[in-house]
Amino acid sequence: MANTVNHSPAGEGQFASRLFSQLAKSQPGRNVILSPSSIRTGLALAYLGAEGSTADELKEGLQLEGAGKSEVAQQFAHLLAKGQGKDEDGPKLNYANRIYVAQQLQLAQSYQDLVSKNFAAAAENLNFSQSVEAARRINSWVEEQTHQQVKDLIAADSLDGNTAAILVNAIYFKGDWQLIFPDYGTLAREFANYGGQKVSVDTMSQEDYFRFAELPELKAKALELPYFGSDIVFLIILPQDEQGLAALEEKLNGLDLNEISSQLARRKVKLQLPKFKFEFDVPLQPALEELGIKKLFGPEADLRSMLRESGKLRISEVKHKAVIEVNEQGTTASGATFVKAELESLVLGEEVLEFTADHPFFFAIKDSQSTFFLGHVSQL
Template identity: 40%
Template sequence: MADAAVSDALQTVSEANGLFTSDIYRVLAEEEGNLFFSPWSIQVILSLTFLGAGGNTAKEMASGLRLPEDKNTTEQGFSETLSQLKDVNDVTLRVANKVFVKKNFEIYEAFKQSAGKFMAGVEEMDFVQGGAAEIINSWVEKVTNGKIKDIIPSDALSELTRLVLVNAVYFKGNWIKQFTKSATRPELFYPESQPAKNVDTMFIKDRFSYALISELDCQALLLPYQGRRISMLILLPRELNGLPNAEKKLTDVSLQQIMSRMYRPEVIVHLPKFKMEYKKELKETLMKLGMTSLFGDAANFSEIAKEGLKVDQVLHKAFIEVNEEGTEAAAATAVILGATSLQHTPPQPIIFRANHPFLFYIVDQKTKVVLFAGRVSDPSL
């Protein structure tokens, strides 16, 4: 019995993650240009914060994070997902959580236990002196192999800071089918409303999981990493400037539905190499998703501590590099508190030419969570 309940909780969390990914993507995508973030990192650390929330704050957070109000399900689901993500083989995946607490600040035992279920150690710290930001930053830098530096600006912490909750994710994986280095060459890429430019474009011809998704007017391609458990899913609009239209319709079809419709034809793939760094303070983004009270004096975190607490900032940073061998990606989030029928495979190969803006996701096939998501508007930037 226990197992069924546990896997229900895991499924609840993975479904919530899919919905939260498209919600937060929609808000972040309002700004133009390249975009890269970890919906998983943001959701994990906010969900731990949610476990300490009460009243209206808890209601808003559950709704904004697409979680049930029942905290046991959330705790159980994240706990199991995190432990399954620990035993990923053939690629490097590190997910780490930590709660930094002001020295001598009393937090409830129950919240410490919740943090434990999220595999988050609790560490006491003097936020005013003793280089607290540096200590937190070096922890994040270590988890992310040096890719995410200075997540906490030196002026972010003050004598009012009580807790800093941090999540960091790092991924490095090689493609099962690597692109041939010698075939990489400059090809034209057409950024939206800008002249075309030459970018280094990788090339491969092989059998891949592929589908045409009519709802989004996109081609979908799955590029698996070693071990086949983690894959990159690319959604390429059929029209050169079809991305805004596809983004509007993202909620019409889930990533799981997209992957369930795939078949394995021969595909000729042209994919630009790209590298991105992204950083964002997420307060406004989260407020657009209905999570408002946690930032104000009406915040209720009565299940963390007796003292009144509110969230000051939610900081997120992410990094990705995609090349012929594979992908390296990292992200960190800090919450600072104060089937359609398959057609017969055509004999001629399908051409998947990513020479205009496209969307991509890095997905764990086992737990179904979206570790990273993004948009390539201009690979040359």
């Protein structure tokens, strides 16, 4: 069976949910955004070079059960292909993954072949002892891959002659809403931050048909904003209680977001959503260790399949940074023009539901297969 690898939504969804839960709990008052699919892809690069219990931990932690390395690589190649050569009008989605390995260590040809075929030139030697130049090389590559959105991922002072390998991953997403928000609907409205402080923020507004549901078991409601020309959606889960985000996220831990999406139905909704832009970067080692991925970072790391000769290699850092901007046009950079197609005529007297995101909420950018981003807005 060529297709036994657990790259099913369940495998990725479980990893996404557990990782997000770890990070959200550790940063309750901070706006969080991360890309589970990007992080998992980057770590799959390490898995392809790992052996023994290091490989077992990665396979388990990333939920990659049941396949050989070449099958795992093929599955990820399929995921990465989703972002390439898309319809010009649809969202842009680019993954960037690379392992930088100290110059004195030679990468094994078989590893190079496996990753360059499936992950597009993903391993490179670098002289870490020249830390400023090494950081510049890494950062400019990431910047280029993310259309200048993600800058300064690695600080020069985190690299030195003892750095063995750095795993870098980035993702860029830009999508326009299927239903753009009219500029005239954006007004200053009140938002209750984490902790209760009220602030005035530019809040977008529109009334239209959206997939929506009340979720009494989560004490929340959910709504999906679709992106134009794509099956990717922006899912918002808004707790009923103003300060109910932590309790909601506790319940979401381990839950498959597709189960929530399946409960949504087309309803007429008056939607109010704040404009926001923020970036989030975090060293992932502590959260990954909580998920059982520990050996990768320690002296007993076994990454011998990555190297030509049997040098000792461990991953010294896994760094992730994501940037998000949500505005009237869509998500991330704006500027494309889009003529809205006429919707079916509004039924007179139909009940209009309210969805007012005026306090901390959870969001995801996803399709039925992958979770591209997870995040929460705690304060504006």
